[in-house]
Amino acid sequence: MNEHSTDYNALKQSEPSLPARWYFDEAHHQRELKEIWHKSWVYVCRSHDLAEPLSFRTVEIGDQNIVVLRGETGEVVAFHNACRHRGSILCPERQGRLKSKLIVCPYHQWAYAASDGRLVKTSSFAEPDGFERDDYGLFPVTVAVWRGLIFVNLDAHADWDADLPFQREPAHLNNFPIEHMVTVHTWRKVMACNWKTFWENFNECLHCPNIHPELSDLVPMYGRRIVNVKDVPDWADHAGSEDPKYRGGLRKDSQTWSMDGSAQGHVIASLTADEVARGQTYGVAMPGMFVGAYADHMRIVRMLPLSAEQTELVAEWLVPHETAEADNYDISQIVDFAIMVMDQDLAACELNQRGLHAAPLQQGVLMPEEYHVKHFQDWVRARLQE
Amino acid sequence: MNEHSTDYNALKQSEPSLPARWYFDEAHHQRELKEIWHKSWVYVCRSHDLAEPLSFRTVEIGDQNIVVLRGETGEVVAFHNACRHRGSILCPERQGRLKSKLIVCPYHQWAYAASDGRLVKTSSFAEPDGFERDDYGLFPVTVAVWRGLIFVNLDAHADWDADLPFQREPAHLNNFPIEHMVTVHTWRKVMACNWKTFWENFNECLHCPNIHPELSDLVPMYGRRIVNVKDVPDWADHAGSEDPKYRGGLRKDSQTWSMDGSAQGHVIASLTADEVARGQTYGVAMPGMFVGAYADHMRIVRMLPLSAEQTELVAEWLVPHETAEADNYDISQIVDFAIMVMDQDLAACELNQRGLHAAPLQQGVLMPEEYHVKHFQDWVRARLQE
């Protein structure tokens, strides 16, 4: 091992990975649903997706179905998607719009105020002695909207500021006008892997050269298996280099993550030259979402666990308003590139998942470059109090 | 709430529904199989379906496969559908006819008397010391035939008279010659809901106007969300009304449950004018069957649980002999109407099932009109000794 430069960015010693059975044991998965997914801020959709009053989206976090909707006066509210009468689901669709300011159960037509879930009407001729409508409002779910992104939290006592899900410094996204951009494409896939397997893949680039040859060509530093200039022991030797291999950013003459590296439509006007040069900027909202930000677009990726070994992935592409209104840009350049990279990651995650069952494998081991993986795993351990 | 008329038919106070997890928890489901389904009279088929000597039907109650057959001398018997040798299934088909008065195992040809399940023959050259054929007869299952309907009970000590499954007064069916009618159609569907969800749907009409617009038009009282004149507090105000909205029965100029309300073929000759006017008459045999009786036909609906969240439904349509032999009636008028109504119910049951997983929902609540649902739930609770 070389003498390290100061500020070497990596783990100083190898670290044990999480217990292998945490990735496939169904009982452990139930524990993660309870301790992590049902106590964390989970991204649902953009505020824009609920632009129309009384429009709604539904989302399933584990087996908990939540309806999120725009009230008449603009507020966003969320409820458990279950009628208090005999438990029917209220809004069976993934998205839609209420016909009135009431949420009306499709089964027996109990009606709840869309604004606050109050029970407004039952369908009985008379309500019986001892029945108080106030006792039968919808079960509320905590909502937060951050820069046009809607999150829900099944923990009634959740506090956005105290439990801020964003890591990797959300300030990095300050100049990206995510709340004003336009969604131009959505893509959905089910992966045969645990949700943590996906996050660990996201959190390191040791896999980049062989899994992502095109991306490693576009982002030369990734081709060196690292994400930050200080991720190698001898980083100071190339400290002043302008070569993107050493300083980061995209290869010469490229502007964004697209098939040929060319930007599409308008570059985001509010970015600094440094932010454009950076090539990509990330925001992470654990446990269910990250944002990739590029010179000309943003991409939101949401994951939701379907079972211990199945995870749903939904990606959304956002462009500036002026691009969305233009007709001389080719969004497929951008979408196809990201789908290619995500499909490569999915295949890698599924390989990872398949090997985790090996009986002698108590757990894997983290290498120096995997400090973000370690950070992620510590976050998981803390929530499980392990 | 109005001052109630005397004899108001409804629950006086709201009642808790069953625990929500009873509808999806697989361990609880196993308990219901054991305590309810494996100790109750379960409808298999009509006696007519086994008209031929040595004809048989098989039925699965939970994971217990039962073969029911007509002996040579006319008696109906039932056995566990398993060979005593190494456990092969004996009659793998849903229905068929034995080739002889023996039930011969298709695997090693052990042969049992169809009449009583005695082991008659093994396939070995010699039977070993200590082997007594009498020890290896088929495991018998208790059978009862009631008005041409065949029921089995996995409880060896079951007594038809003591454990009478029919509720809602079977006497109401006295003038319907169910034992003599002819089955003209059968329909099968698997529902994504618990078996109790279906029964609760069956036991109330609060859902009728929005779930069943056509039926609510045909049976105007259903359009008022009720099934009995005394189900509303102010029932006495319309006590003498001839309007079917208040007195029950079908809308004017309609005779039966069919697409246009017209009777098909022959009206059942043995009915009183009151029975014809009633429009529909029900018989219920818990936990797996109900009968709907109309002026010109009957309908048997059987349900069997496949898992906590899956239930099989089979419906059969019966007409009088003279109708079956006529050629100027349109059975699709009747069949299509009932399938339309049942499909509507199935969709409602599946909505109900989906919402029951909501974690804060300990249980729902029953409203005044749901006294039959309460009766059903108390029946379930009693069997589970809760």
Added chain:
Amino acid sequence: MNEHSTDYNALKQSEPSLPARWYFDEAHHQRELKEIWHKSWVYVCRSHDLAEPLSFRTVEIGDQNIVVLRGETGEVVAFHNACRHRGSILCPERQGRLKSKLIVCPYHQWAYAASDGRLVKTSSFAEPDGFERDDYGLFPVTVAVWRGLIFVNLDAHADWDADLPFQREPAHLNNFPIEHMVTVHTWRKVMACNWKTFWENFNECLHCPNIHPELSDLVPMYGRRIVNVKDVPDWADHAGSEDPKYRGGLRKDSQTWSMDGSAQGHVIASLTADEVARGQTYGVAMPGMFVGAYADHMRIVRMLPLSAEQTELVAEWLVPHETAEADNYDISQIVDFAIMVMDQDLAACELNQRGLHAAPLQQGVLMPEEYHVKHFQDWVRARLQE
């Protein structure tokens, strides 16, 4: 019962079969995986299948994925198919060939020596303090090669000679040159039955006349439901008979197990006249394989449990070298016959499986001819220490 001839080959008394729930209970199945499948020699493939240096096969024993490969210098080695880094599967395909003498993880390119699983290279810039490559070699799996057949054993302390899986005297196969023959066909099927159900079927011929009419015609003794001349009490009465019904072997004018009984290609030169006359010879390697040997070919049948009620079957047909090189033989004569017989057995096994759930059936009973079944069941009991 007749007075028995001496040396009557059968069980003297009826014997209880294994508990019925052992055939479908998933928890019991896990116990069998642990105590039997993960401690026994399991057939993977022929040594010929790994003829090329660095070629490999993978096999799943329960949820344990094993890679078996031919090292550069000819040795056969096996490892758990999981990377020590973060647990990715190493060789995702069923078969293939390494590109070098290293097993390189497809995820992060950790590289292991194919010869002994030593970790040779990680993909990190520097390995951290305390990280010793020697601690991260692949988990080895014990291998044995017996006459060109490759077996693995997940028990690190397994000893081929002490734990010899072959029963029914492997010496019977001595003159069959299995290590030199050529595989000409492979067939795979998933059966809806427990693995033991299949073995019990294999171990008796009481089922032959009705399940296998064609085979019973070809092997007349099977038509009598037995596999050995001494399996009937009065065997001595026909002790000197040349009729294949009594002495065993194939029907007159037949040479092998084929659709019309005719041999295909070359008869195996090393066989004695007695071995040719015997018609079929078996070798059994518990719990996952048997070999059928005939005058002109051999057949290897491997089974692997997929779950309590699902088992994978793979059959391979082998012919002498000189047959494989000839062009005037019809392998379909041989393959079609065996597939017909195996499909008949599969259907029988699936019938057997379906009946085993009958609640009153604690277990079946073994009859005199089922002494091989008894032997099999005792082998299972011993491993479960019951």
